[in-house]
Amino acid sequence: MKGTVLLSGGIDSAVTLKKAKDQIKDVNAIHFSYGQQTEEIEKRNSMKLAEQYDVHLEVVSLEDIFNNFKSGTMLDKNYDSNKTTDKHGQSVGYVHMRNLYFLTTAAAIMDQKTRDEEINLYIGAQKNDKEHYPDCRPKFLKNAQKAINQSTQKNQFKIKAPLIDKTKKQILKTAKNLEIPLKNTISCYNPIDNKPCGECPACKKRKQAIKEITK
Template identity: 30%
Template sequence: MKKAVVLLSGGLDSTTCMSVAHKAGYELYPLSFDYGQRHQRELEAAKAVAQYYKVKEHRLIKIEHVGGSALTDASIQVPDYTEDGQIPVTYVPARNILFLSYALGYGEVMGAEAIFIGISSVDYSGYPDCRPEFLQAFQKVVDVGTKAGVSGQTIAIKAPLLYLSKGETIQLAAENGAPLHHTTSCYRGGEKACGTCDSCTLRLKGFAEAGIKDPIDYVNQGDRSCFSTPLED
């Protein structure tokens, strides 16, 4: 059976990615990362998602991050969602470069054909490592910088959500039977999702667009004025 490494955070997008890889017939090898993120609850969510898919192995990699982000530095407050066109303080320097590098090494050792990553360039916070340009550049690194790549057996970096809105992502997850009830998206990491940070707001927007009720609990539903369709109470 063909094998795939899946970057699994425990969030909406990575879980949808997992469902896409599963439906495509890959044997799943999820990787999750403890990088000092304040929303540690996502690691338990990742574990639950991995168990749902009955994977052979789910690896948790602990890395020391340099900080510089509201997600890794307790002195920087997680802001509410805004649309000011700036890269927000929740950007974690080089995060996807680090994650993909680990996944690439792991994938090359265990003979993976693909690495799945749940990035989107449509409904996202403006992070530079969620753009098509980044994905293309990293694929070039794979092709020229690995034994698999130079031997003509390169590992494909797959981002099936890259051009999907959050609403389209949620529709895809629903079609695939993805366990979204196990996921968490909140940057603040409370027992209930805050409903107002970037990640919560985009998630709520997506469920509203998809016309599907979000299965997780929120402290509040955020600013509904940014949603194209009303949320159900």
């Protein structure tokens, strides 16, 4: 049994990594760069987390592919921080087919390396993602797993989303209990000098959740 964790360096993926490590012994992590504005922070956080949990981290660039369909905060570096959705009601954080690329790429990398293995692919999808991110919904994850398994004759893949029923608030609480250093899990759409802006939807949500758990 092996496990691969999709590690963005945000709080959700950090807690997911810890949970994967608690479940199985042979865990590695993969971080994707795809032209996101926060890549520098994300990569740094991912490296710190991988070091902390003693897992091998692979950094894979999908930037050439994602460059073909940039949208939201990937395109608009100075968007209005009060506007969390575009004129079609789509979240500014949405990236086309992101998790489908991530999961199939992670699966392909593992599939090439091993044979006759059970492989868990861990993803930090959580309850609040559902509304704006179709590729975080249970139905998508179930069907992605099916497609991946029907694409290989070598290994057996399972997609694991241990936080799928948890809200941001619950995840922050768990992170606190598991002693995950929050400073290594910054998520922000619009960092200024590699520091969180404090204004974007991700920063606002996080601030609110931290306020609530420390109440």
